[in-house]
Amino acid sequence: MSALRRRGESPAAAPLACPSAPPEWEGAQLIGVVEGSAHEPQVRFVTPRPVTPGLLALAEPVTPTEVFRFTAPCKEGACSQWREGHCGVAVATVAHVNPAEAMALPACAIRSECRWWHDAGADACRRCRFVVTDDAARSADYAAALAPD
Ligand code: SF4
Numbered sequence: 643m644s645a646l647r648r649r650g651e652s653p654a655a656a657p658l659a660c661p662s663a664p665p666e667w668e669g670a671q672l673i674g675v676v677e678g679s680a681h682e683p684q685v686r687f688v689t690p691r692p693v694t695p696g697l698l699a700l701a702e703p704v705t706p707t708e709v710f711r712f713t714a715p716c717k718e719g720a721c722s723q724w725r726e727g728h729c730g731v732a733v734a735t736v737a738h739v740n741p742a743e744a745m746a747l748p749a750c751a752i753r754s755e756c757r758w759w760h761d762a763g764a765d766a767c768r769r770c771r772f773v774v775t776d777d778a779a780r781s782a783d784y785a786a787a788l789a790p791d
Contacts, residue, residue: 657715658757662731662775665693665706667714672697673752674711674771680779685711685771687750707776716757722790731788732758732766738784741768 663670671690678684691697693712701709716729723730735758747767753759758766774780780788 657718658760659713659752659755660716660721660729661711661713661752661756661758661770662773663712663714664775665698665710665712667712667717670712670714672710673713673750676709676711676774683772683774683777683779685748685773687711687748687771690751705776708774708778711773711775713752713756723788728761729757732762734784734787735769735773736762736765738781738787739769739772741765742771743768 660667661673665672670693672688672693673690674685674687676683677686690713697710698706706712718724721729725733745768747753747764748771750756750767750770753767756767758770
C-alpha cells in the first residue's frame, strides 16, 4: 500500500485507502475476512494480499464483498459515497453501527493511510470490524444513509 497517502500528508500526495472497496477497483487488496453471523458479523483483519481469481472464487456462492473486505485507493469525488469532502460510508457507519467501546482498536495494517481513520478516527475504527461491504442484513436506517443521492 505504499502508493497510498498517509495521515497528515497533503491532498496532492498519493490517495488514502478506502477500507471497504470492491475488489475490481485498481490496486485492490484483501484486508479482512467476515466471520460471525449475518446479524452479528465481525471482520478478522489480515495482512493485505493481492486479489486473485482464486481468492474471489472462495466467496462462492455469495459475492466477495459479502465475505471479504478489500482496500483500494480512495476515489474521493469520483465515488458515489463521497459527501462534502469526506467518505459518506465512514459518516454513516459512525451514525448507525454500534461501537466496540471496551475493545482496543483492531490490529490493522492500513491505519496510517485509511480514509475512515483519516476522516473519523477512532469513532469509525471501533465500528469497522462490524462492517460488511455488501450487507443485506444492515439496518434500514444504515442502508438509507448509504443509498446514492
Ligand atoms: S477504520 Fe480502522 S480498522 Fe478499519 S480499515 Fe481503517 S484503520 Fe483499519
